[in-house]
Amino acid sequence: MEGEELMERRVSREDFLKLAAAAGGAGLLASRAGAADAALARLAAESGRLQVMDWAGYEVKPLWAQYLKKYPGQKPKFTFMTNEANAFAKLRAGVRPDVFRPYVGYVRDFAESGFVQPWDPKLITNLKYLNPVMVKAGQYNGKQYGIPSDWGFDAILYRTDKVHPKQKSWSLLFDKRYGGKIAWYDDLSALVWAGYYLGFKRPYNQSDDELKRSQKLLISKKKLVRMFWSSETDMNNAFASGDLWIAYAWPNDWVTMKAKGLKVQYMHPREGPLSWVGMLMLGKGSPRPQHAHAYADAWSSVQSASWLENNYGYGAANLKARPKSSDLLRVLKLTDPNAVREPNAHIDRYVPRRAVYARLWEEVKAA
Amino acid sequence: MVSGRRKRLDLTTPGLLGLPLAWLVVFFIVPIGIVGAYSLDVFSIYPGKHPVTWSGWDDFFHSAIYLKLFWKSVRLSLLVSVIVVLLAYPVAYFLALSGTKRKYVLLLILIAPFLTSYLLRVLAWKVILGSNGVLNSFLFWTGVRSHDDPISQLLYSKFAVVLVLIYVWLPFVALPIFVSLESLDRRLLEAATDLGATRWQAFLRVTLPLSAPGIIAAFLFVFIPTVGEFVTPSLVGGTSGYMYGNQISDLFSTGFPDWRTGSVLALFLLAVVAVLTGVFSRFLGMRQPTA
Amino acid sequence: MDAALSKNGRRGLRGLFGLVVVFLYAPIAILLLFSFNDSVLPSFPLSGFTLTWYRQFVTDPDLIGALETSAIIAAISSVGAVILGTLASIALVRRRFRGKSAASALLLSPLVVPYVVLGISLLLLFHAVGVPRTILTVIIGHIVISLPYTLLVLIPRLEQIDVGLEEAAYDLGARPLDTFRLITFPLILPAIVSAFLISFTTSFDEYAVASFVVGTRVTFPLYLYGALRFPSRLPEVLAVAVVVMTVSLLVVIGAEIGRRVAERRLGSLAG
Numbered sequence: 001m002e003g004e005e006l007m008e009r010r011v012s013r014e015d016f017l018k019l020a021a022a023a024g025g026a027g028l029l030a031s032r033a034g035a036a037d038a039a040l041a042r043l044a045a046e047s048g049r050l051q052v053m054d055w056a057g058y059e060v061k062p063l064w065a066q067y068l069k070k071y072p073g074q075k076p077k078f079t080f081m082t083n084e085a086n087a088f089a090k091l092r093a094g095v096r097p098d099v100f101r102p103y104v105g106y107v108r109d110f111a112e113s114g115f116v117q118p119w120d121p122k123l124i125t126n127l128k129y130l131n132p133v134m135v136k137a138g139q140y141n142g143k144q145y146g147i148p149s150d151w152g153f154d155a156i157l158y159r160t161d162k163v164h165p166k167q168k169s170w171s172l173l174f175d176k177r178y179g180g181k182i183a184w185y186d187d188l189s190a191l192v193w194a195g196y197y198l199g200f201k202r203p204y205n206q207s208d209d210e211l212k213r214s215q216k217l218l219i220s221k222k223k224l225v226r227m228f229w230s231s232e233t234d235m236n237n238a239f240a241s242g243d244l245w246i247a248y249a250w251p252n253d254w255v256t257m258k259a260k261g262l263k264v265q266y267m268h269p270r271e272g273p274l275s276w277v278g279m280l281m282l283g284k285g286s287p288r289p290q291h292a293h294a295y296a297d298a299w300s301s302v303q304s305a306s307w308l309e310n311n312y313g314y315g316a317a318n319l320k321a322r323p324k325s326s327d328l329l330r331v332l333k334l335t336d337p338n339a340v341r342e343p344n345a346h347i348d349r350y351v352p353r354r355a356v357y358a359r360l361w362e363e364v365k366a367a
Numbered sequence: 368m369v370s371g372r373r374k375r376l377d378l379t380t381p382g383l384l385g386l387p388l389a390w391l392v393v394f395f396i397v398p399i400g401i402v403g404a405y406s407l408d409v410f411s412i413y414p415g416k417h418p419v420t421w422s423g424w425d426d427f428f429h430s431a432i433y434l435k436l437f438w439k440s441v442r443l444s445l446l447v448s449v450i451v452v453l454l455a456y457p458v459a460y461f462l463a464l465s466g467t468k469r470k471y472v473l474l475l476i477l478i479a480p481f482l483t484s485y486l487l488r489v490l491a492w493k494v495i496l497g498s499n500g501v502l503n504s505f506l507f508w509t510g511v512r513s514h515d516d517p518i519s520q521l522l523y524s525k526f527a528v529v530l531v532l533i534y535v536w537l538p539f540v541a542l543p544i545f546v547s548l549e550s551l552d553r554r555l556l557e558a559a560t561d562l563g564a565t566r567w568q569a570f571l572r573v574t575l576p577l578s579a580p581g582i583i584a585a586f587l588f589v590f591i592p593t594v595g596e597f598v599t600p601s602l603v604g605g606t607s608g609y610m611y612g613n614q615i616s617d618l619f620s621t622g623f624p625d626w627r628t629g630s631v632l633a634l635f636l637l638a639v640v641a642v643l644t645g646v647f648s649r650f651l652g653m654r655q656p657t658a
Numbered sequence: 659m660d661a662a663l664s665k666n667g668r669r670g671l672r673g674l675f676g677l678v679v680v681f682l683y684a685p686i687a688i689l690l691l692f693s694f695n696d697s698v699l700p701s702f703p704l705s706g707f708t709l710t711w712y713r714q715f716v717t718d719p720d721l722i723g724a725l726e727t728s729a730i731i732a733a734i735s736s737v738g739a740v741i742l743g744t745l746a747s748i749a750l751v752r753r754r755f756r757g758k759s760a761a762s763a764l765l766l767s768p769l770v771v772p773y774v775v776l777g778i779s780l781l782l783l784f785h786a787v788g789v790p791r792t793i794l795t796v797i798i799g800h801i802v803i804s805l806p807y808t809l810l811v812l813i814p815r816l817e818q819i820d821v822g823l824e825e826a827a828y829d830l831g832a833r834p835l836d837t838f839r840l841i842t843f844p845l846i847l848p849a850i851v852s853a854f855l856i857s858f859t860t861s862f863d864e865y866a867v868a869s870f871v872v873g874t875r876v877t878f879p880l881y882l883y884g885a886l887r888f889p890s891r892l893p894e895v896l897a898v899a900v901v902v903m904t905v906s907l908l909v910v911i912g913a914e915i916g917r918r919v920a921e922r923r924l925g926s927l928a929g
Contacts (some may be wrong), residue, residue, distance in 0.1 A: 079874050080884075085623045085624060086620070088624065089619075089620055089624060092412070092785065094788075094789075094790030094791065094873070095790070095791075095873065095874060180519065180520065181519075188623060222606060223607075225606045226523050226605050226606065227523050227605040227606055228606055237497075238497075238523070240499075241497050241498050241499035241500070241699075242498040242499055242517060242519070243497060243498045243519060243522060243523065354623065355623070355625070357623075358623030358625060359625060359628070361623075362614065362617060362618060362623075362625065362628075363430070363432045365606075365609055365613075365614065365617065366432050366433060366435075366436040366609070366614050367432050367435070367436075383745045383746070383748055383749035383753070384745070384746060384749040384750075384761060386742060386745055387742040387743070387745055387746040387765060387805065388746075388761065388764065388765070390742055390801065390802070390805070391764060391765065391767075391768070391802065391805070394780065394783070394798050394799070394801075394802050395767075395768060395771075395776075395779075395802050396764075397783060398779030398780050398782060398783040399775075399779050401779065401782045401783055401786055402775070402778065402779045402782055405782060410782075410786060454678065457671055457674050458671075458674060458675050458678050460662075460671065461663075461668075461671035461672060461674070461675050462675070464662040464663060465662070465663050465668050465671065465672070466660075473675070475911060475914060476679065477675075477678070477679065477682070479907050479910060479911060480682045480683065480686065482859060482906060482907070482910045483686075483863075483902070483903040483906045483907055483910075484862075484863045484879070484882075484899070484902055484903060484906065485863055485865070486863065486865055486879050486882050486883060487689070487882070487899040487902065487903060488685065488686075490689075490882070490895065490899060491685035491686065491688060491689050491899070492685060494688065494689070494692065494700045494892075494896070495685060495688060499699065499701050500700070500701060501688055501692070501700055501701060501702065503701075504701035504702040504703075505702045507702070508702040508703050534681070534682070534685070537678070537681075537682065538682060553661065553662070556661035556662055557661045559661065560661045566661065566662070566663070566664060566667070569661055569662075570662075574662070591770055591772075592770075592772060592773075594772070595772025595773070595774050595775065596772075597774050597866070598865055598866055598883075602883075612772065612774045615774050615775075615778065616774055616869075619778050619781065619870065620781075620869065620870060626782070629778065630778075630782075633774070633775045633778055633779070634775075636772055636774075636775060637771060637772070637775050640770055640771065640772060641770075644770045648763075
């Protein structure tokens, strides 16, 4: 702890000098992100700990226990990302993790961003046990940018004692009878499920007209929605306390609510749920690529995968892992390696017009 | 010799003022300029060449969505400010004019909560207002309401945002009103009643007008920051309590980044605030230091 | 008769004052109550008394780390704000020059700028210059925020002090720096302490600007905001809340009393 603080102070002094020069006008344009990179890389290299930027809940030890077998006593250092946009913002601000986790829809975005470099598949010994569909999804331009790890669905969680859906459809998310008890996920993927509900051919790449209709649907139904959740535990809290009866949710949320004794059902809509796969990525210029590969390998191990399935109710890319509960197997359709993609589910993919989708979603929130 | 000394040698003034002014120029004025640059696409988060364009501003004024959101925030802020002032005035009146012996102590007791943590006070309400929160569980426990039927629209609503903001600002707002009432010359009131006015008339004709600067200052102290507020709405507002400040924050940090639109929204807010401040500056107590 | 209030009026207003005080302190009292409650969820009925949450908070390294980070940032930024504020207020009160109203307007303007705008503008500045976000960037932002508060405290105090005292010192041959050190500074010391404390509490509690310019090290408000999303951490957060609020209340009240006492005693000197 102390050593890191010393280093942070040392970096701070250097940056302070840099700032002073900038303020003097001399370095205003000369200071480059490169200098910041170097400062941070120095900090990281000196401490020798793997810098991992991950989603909340994924920092727990059993998920990467195999890494400690290879590098005993060297616990990674964790910072958190709340979503890919947040990760982008942090990367742009100069945070340089060695490993971080965007999801499958963003593989191309990050591959092209200049912030990541491809993995060396030879160094990931567990790669051969991973679901080939998912492994392929992590590739771009023939290089392996993402190592698949966790996977699951985006579908609808609802309380069976309070809610009686008229049909298995995305329309439950705007069922008039339950206004004020519904939560949507705060993400531009709302335009995607709206697109599937409206029956468009390619909801991940809608035309202007189609986008307008999707947006219109969302705006018109917004008044039924109690909250747009961005933190999973925020939504879980509200669900557990009875503020919500219906939520756009992930399989883990079903597990969590069941554990709290609520009567819940996780419904795959007939238009098809969305599905996602976590993709571990390697930071460009990482000074610790060997450590990073070992970390990814640990995540790909059967032990990690089994723990993930048993405790978080998420699927794992490793095909050899099996959850203890058959309930979970059923809900997650973990027996079928193709469950994650068409025609069973709509796997997240690159959205060519992501900026437009984002803008339209922000307008939905503002409306 | 004496006159020369009275007008202190002005060569030291730049030395004194230089550093504070420079700090603000570099870390306040220049950044706002940079925001302007982003709003015009002079800078952009996307690499590569791009022409300077007004389309960010164009979209803002033509889309109606952002202006509607701004107007919604203004309405909520007005509501909060009016209620807070209406509550604070009688309280300040009591402290200033009732002749209680410990008025400064009571004033301090009133203001003290404002000086503790803002986030923690919002947290307290989050704990109180939920469907299974303190208030509702109390109602279940005492049998007033059944377990299946909590008062659910308390949290994640416009109501929650307004309530919490009133709670946050009330202590602070009493201060300017108190100050202006305290400096009121009681003899004016006594003269009015000697001339036959009732207490009410004396209040309406003497006290109220003379305390008007304090009222306006109080109102502005709440209104101006609240228009751009985003922390409370993000914690207790839900979808309906979403405000203009949230949109700005989302465009920069939590949502998919759109720095150009975010900069336009931020500058618009700043412009409105600057105009309000300029027009009402004499009420805000930002008087020139005399020397 | 009392021209301002009738007997009933006084009773009514006293009642209103009481209600308002109850309204203001009730949520704080509720936090206090549930910080000792033996349950993860704050709800009625109560589950029994426990000190677990306090023990948990004292041994939670992330939480303690966040408190330390905030304290460091608050201390450094307050020193900076007070130094800049002292310089500026001397210039504004003791010097005559053109553009004084413009200068004071500029120095006070961060007061009226919404924090969200301040936050993003600094984010963009640091991004443009290529400076990574660290506690240094937060300190910079907090100095900007606190500077006007220091002026609001120091300027009235400086105006109170009779210029004649400083003039006398010059007459006796003292140099400006000595005059400041021996005459001015001791007399404005209570105000400086006040200004420091106001800046400290402002910075310690500041979330909005920090959320945009903080790097990997988390400040206390940011930690709080994040912890609000974890139900199991909630009672621990309540315990922290109680402690922080109590401390800040005591500090603020103590400081205010101290300042009045000190100024009254010095008042006879300042004339």
